[in-house]
Amino acid sequence: ETGVTQSPTHLIKTRGQQVTLRCSSQSGHNTVSWYQQALGQGPQFIFQYYREEENGRGNFPPRFSGLQFPNYSSELNVNALELDDSALYLCASSDRTGGPHEQYFGPGTRLTVT
Amino acid sequence: EDQVTQSPEALRLQEGESSSLNCSYTVSGLRGLFWYRQDPGKGPEFLFTLYSAGEEKEKERLKATLTKKESFLHITAPKPEDSATYLCAVQEGGYQKVTFGIGTKLQVIP
Numbered sequence: 001e002t003g004v005t006q007s008p009t010h011l012i013k014t015r016g017q018q019v020t021l022r023c024s025s026q027s028g029h030n031t032v033s034w035y036q037q038a039l040g041q042g043p044q045f046i047f048q049y050y051r052e053e054e055n056g057r058g059n060f061p062p063r064f065s066g067l068q069f070p071n072y073s074s075e076l077n078v079n080a081l082e083l084d085d086s087a088l089y090l091c092a093s094s095d096r097t098g099g100p101h102e103q104y105f106g107p108g109t110r111l112t113v114t
Numbered sequence: 115e116d117q118v119t120q121s122p123e124a125l126r127l128q129e130g131e132s133s134s135l136n137c138s139y140t141v142s143g144l145r146g147l148f149w150y151r152q153d154p155g156k157g158p159e160f161l162f163t164l165y166s167a168g169e170e171k172e173k174e175r176l177k178a179t180l181t182k183k184e185s186f187l188h189i190t191a192p193k194p195e196d197s198a199t200y201l202c203a204v205q206e207g208g209y210q211k212v213t214f215g216i217g218t219k220l221q222v223i224p
Contacts, residue, residue: 033210042214042215042216043214045212045214048210050210056209056210058211088155092157105150105159106157108156110155
């Protein structure tokens with residue numbers, strides 16, 4: 001069974017630029033959630049994708065957007081990067097069938113905005 | 115709005131010294147409470163899901179319990195390899211959002 005993978009591992013961008021982060025979900029999982037984790041904080045929910053549609057969103061502005069593909073992989077896009085966007089971005093996959101779904105996280109992408 | 119408060123923020127234990135981590139939550143209709151372990155620079159690793167008050171789950175030296183307002187993660191006779199940040203998270207009924215606490219950073223000294 002393949003776990004959740006994310007790419008790239010690290011990324012350095014300049015303020016105002018745009019970035020795309022990628023995630024491959026665990027085999028058999030149909031739902032992907034994205035989180036932002038600042039240093040010393042818990043993960044903050046950005047949004048979730050289920051069957052290629054956004055299905056729940058946290059308190060993040062529209063410049064944070066995403067996609068889910070038919071194979072359940074996903075992308076997180078962030079436009080007009082700000083310094084405060086520097087964080088570890090985590091992708092988590094789950095099988096939404098049934099009750100509360102346990103999420104399995106990837107290793108994350110460390111984004112630094114200068 | 116859902117709230118999750120974990121305490122203490124940091125805990126230092128001697129190897130073999132048992133203790134408990136606390137997670138207090140405020141949510142309208144708990145759908146599930148989750149415990150994760152996170153090592154530095156890595157993604158959280160799933161430990162437990164608890165669904166209703168009175169439920170308990172165990173895994174090796176860890177035992178998670180749940181009441182209507184809080185959850186405890188009991189660590190029995192910890193070893194240095196248990197050193198990590200332990201995160202608690204809640205999911206409210208009818209919503210997909212999962213709210214995490216700030217975590218408890220556990221250090222187990224040999």
